Amino acid sequence: MAQDVVGEDAKAKANALKPGELLMLENLRFESGEENGDDHFTKSLAELGTAYVNDAFGTAHRAHASTTLIAQYFPNNKFFGFLITKELEALDKVLKSGESPVTAILGGAKVSTKITIIENILPAIDHLIIGGGMIFTFIKALGGQVGNSMVEDDKLELALDILNKAKSHEVQVHLPVDVLVADAFSNDANTQICATKSIPDGWMGLDIGPQAIENYAQVIKLSKTILWNGPLGVFEMSKFAQGTIQMGHAIDNATQLGAFSLVGGGDSVAAVKQFGFENKVSYVSTGGGAMLESLEGIQLPGVSAILN
Incomplete structure (x- = not known):
């Protein structure tokens, strides 16, 4: 688990991931950029991955960084998860x-x-x-x-x-x-x-x-x-x-x-x-x-x- 969301610890651990491994980030709502849709925060979050999957239907009505705005950085690699489907x-x-x-x-x-x-x-x-x-x-x-x-x-x-x-x-x-x-x-x-x-x-x-x-x-x-x-x-x-x-x-x-x-x-x-x-x-x-x-x-x- 990373000790931050888009900081150095998160970046280092994301880059070190091997096939089959998972990385859990710190609570996104600790970051003000999550709810106010900050562009810099959203882009930094997107840089941690190569594809985007949203499976949080309970927050799909909120235009937050991780639930909506991040998808623009994955034009060909964005998907619904099993639950939202x-x-x-x-x-x-x-x-x-x-x-x-x-x-x-x-x-x-x-x-x-x-x-x-x-x-x-x-x-x-x-x-x-x-x-x-x-x-x-x-x-x-x-x-x-x-x-x-x-x-x-x-x-x-x-x-x-x-x-x-x-x-x-x-x-x-x-x-x-x-x-x-x-x-x-x-x-x-x-x-x-x-x-x-x-x-x-x-x-x-x-x-x-x-x-x-x-x-x-x-x-x-x-x-x-x-x-x-x-x-x-x-x-x-x-x-x-x-x-x-x-x-x-x-x-x-x-x-x-x-x-x-x-x-x-x-x-x-x-x-x-x-x-x-x-x-x-x-x-x-x-x-x-x-x-x-x-x-x-x-x-x-x-x-x-x-x-x-």
Whole structure:
């Protein structure tokens, strides 16, 4: 291991490498030039090798020296590693070449954080299953009573616009017909099942209900390609984890029947690991921010640097 990144020790040890040997450099982020993209630092780093392989999908959305800028010094010898190749192949199956029906399951608290993803994937999917807190922005926009549930009141028109866009793309949008509501945001709260459009005042929806679970499972069962991004409820509290767990079982069953299933983005990855579904889906993405930006249709700097 070198004691520096682009200093004399790194250069000497790089030049002394024999076939089959590896050299590990000191942490690149100890160097300010890594994140600010310093040209001198990038060139010095490139001088240590004769080919460039990027296999860090989790940082491919960052235009840093080692993840993006260095590739220009290897115009004919730059490559993706095995991991990034798998990530890109998984994304391609969902967004471009996947077998129909294609179903996207989107959870999360806010519509505003998912709008770009939804707009980008609509042309590629057949079904859109909605879960998480953003359910209630859609329900209120459609005229339902959502009690004390989380709602983005300034995004009601946006929710209706999403539904109209989905219709124009012939995408079936699935909202839960029932929800598990609580009288407090607590695992010890009182709970009841009620119709999603008729939540009493003083109660908030924290998970999808049993009929919604059954309806969603039927859609997933018939799907050939599945994208899961975001939990269905507040899975961190056991009382409100069943929607997420049952979706995991439904995706597991569909995968065993031959569907391709991709789990990507933040809390959904945490959920599949927590509930033991990590090895029961086709692929679990290793890149949080990178996966989300890919789903939004953004060309990742680290990917563009290899392709262009």
